[in-house]
Structures are given as structure tokens and as C-alpha cells.
Amino acid sequence: MSVKQPPRLEVQNLTRAFEGRRVVDDVSFAIEAGQVACLLGPSGCGKSTTLRIVAGVDMQDAGRILVDGQLICDTQFRIPPERRAIGLMFQDFALFPHLPVAENVAFGLTGGWRANRTRVAELLDRVKMSPHLESYPHELSGGEQQRVALARALAPRPRVLLMDEPFSGLDERLRDGIRDETLALLKDEGTAVLLVTHEPHEAMRMADLILLMRDGRIVQQGAPYNLYNAPVDRQAAAFFSDVNVLTARVEGALTGTPFGQFLAPGVPDGSEVDIVIRPQHLKIDFDRAGQGPAPTAENGTAARARVVRARYLGRESLIEFATMEGGIGLNATVPGVFLPPPGTPMWLMLRRDRCFVFPRR
């Protein structure tokens, strides 16, 4: 019978306050070996503070951190940062300018580069930097320096790798390529990764597990699919794309809108709900002499709307509408080129399975 391994990194009830304000508030999560977890949230929500506590350069007020089931720090006991087998790759964690690439990569290894030629060569090969073994950092591009920094962080085979906005200094066009290469190497090394980012696109691309953080708390955690398709609240939905929001009042667990009725179970009568839908899930139909499509269970009632403006964005077109009843502004995106002139009457429907209904706060 196989015994279940403890998670590679486990953070339990971590709390940290500065001047009486909790910037990390009861944060808990677990990351398995080989898993990439992204701590995602807006600027100032406490991501970097969480990371610094795990790294051992800041101390929590409450909570525990375990690596492979072993306590590495609580409020009484603390293993120093250099003995945690935790690697770091921070955005401003520059390479040593006076050392060539090979020696930068070997920096954390006992015996330096000569004693670790095989490991250094293997990593530089993986990050496609073998021809630059003897180059100095100033001779490399930003993307190349980033690759060397990754090889350096992984060289000592850390059990956990912490990455704070590692790609933010790079040219936008380079980023996706480097993200993909980095991910492939991280997966091969099998380390557990905790990556801090404020970019949902980056988290969706890199993460096995997204930890969505707001005001010091983790408000939702799960696979990218779950966060995108089953957000816990309006802000969580809006973090991943633009959203349309319809506000409506609840009567008898139902709420009426120009698009028909929506179920709002558990919401008291008289209170308001937000109906949230992403622009790509708004269905558009043509106007046939003032007539639109018949209501369906899947799409509800169609509402007549007028085009306010349409713009071509490259991969898709964005069409802004205003409903004829109530003048509600709604945005729809469709793949390719679709640019109806302003004023064109059309019909809109909200796919019921794609709408999120949240009590209004």
C-alpha cells in the first residue's frame, strides 16, 4: 500500500501585520512536487510579503511553513534561509556582473563551476545558453540573462523555487516564449514552484494551481479552468477578463432583466444581484424587421440593442451595445472581423450556463 507523501510546500494560516494592518491574513495552501502555483492578485495585496516569509527573509506573526512535511518555521522555530533548500528568482535578482555565465550558474554549488561541470553544462544546454558559457552578464540580452538566472536558481536542485514577477523586465514579445521554456524546464526538474504575478494571463499560462489573493487573503484557489469558469465573486470574474454586469432585484428567488428571468437561489427578496457575463459569451443575432430569436431555456429572452461602436482588435472584434429598453451598456466580442455601423439594431442573448449570479455587495 502506498503512503501518501506530504505536500512539497505547505503554508498554514500565515498572518503578517505592519503597523496593525494585516497584509497577509490567514493564508493557507499546499503545493506538490512538480506543481507550479501562481500567487495572483493586484498590486499591494500581500503576494511578495507571503513569498518573503516563505523565503525566510521576513517573519510571520502567526502560522507555520512545512517542506516535505518538516517544519521549517513557525513563530518559535526558524531554519535560516540558506538551509531551507528553497531557491529564489526575483525580478531584481541580478546576475553577478563580475562572474561569467558558468560561474554565475555554479554560484550556489559546493566546489564552484569546476566541481560541477556536468550539472552546469546540463542546465545551460536546457536554457539554450551553452554557447555563452564564458560570456559576462553585460554581454547578454535581457532574455538571455533571465535564462541564466533560471539555471542558477535551479542548479542546487532546490525542493521549492520561489519566483517573484520573474518575467516583468522582459520585452512583451519575448515573454510568452520564455514562459513556455521556463515551464518545460521546471516540469523536468520536478521542483515545486510558487510564482508571484499580478498578470492573469501569466497565471493562466503557467499555473497548475492559482491562488487568487485580495487584501491579504486567498479568496479562491484551484486550477485555472475553475477560476475562470466558476469565479467566487464579481471581482474574481473581472480579474480574468472584461465583464458585463447587469444589476437586478430579486423576487421569489428569481430576478427579472431585459433578458428574462434568472435564478438567484438563497438571495433574500428585495436584495440586488449582479449578473456577470464575459463579452465572448454574449450571443448576437440579426434583426429581422424588428423581430429577434424566440426565447430558449439555454439563452433566455433576446433583448433588442443598438450598436454604439465596433472596433477591430486583431484576433477579434469588440462591439459596444446599448439595449433599447433601459439603455444598458453591454460589450460583446466575436472572433475575426465584424464591424456593424453605429446605430445598427441587433438582438442580444445571455447564455444561462455562462452567466454568474452574485449577491450585490
Ligand SMILES: Nc1ncnc2c1ncn2[C@@H]1O[C@H](COP(=O)(O)OP(=O)(O)OP(=O)(O)O)[C@@H](O)[C@H]1O
Ligand atoms: N516592511 C514593510 N513595512 C510596512 N508595510 C509594508 C512592508 N512591506 C510591505 N508592506 C505593505 O504591505 C502591503 C503588501 O505588500 P506586498 O509587497 O506584499 O504586495 P504585493 O501584492 O506583492 O504588491 P506588488 O505586486 O506591488 O509587489 C502593501 O500595502 C505594502 O505597502
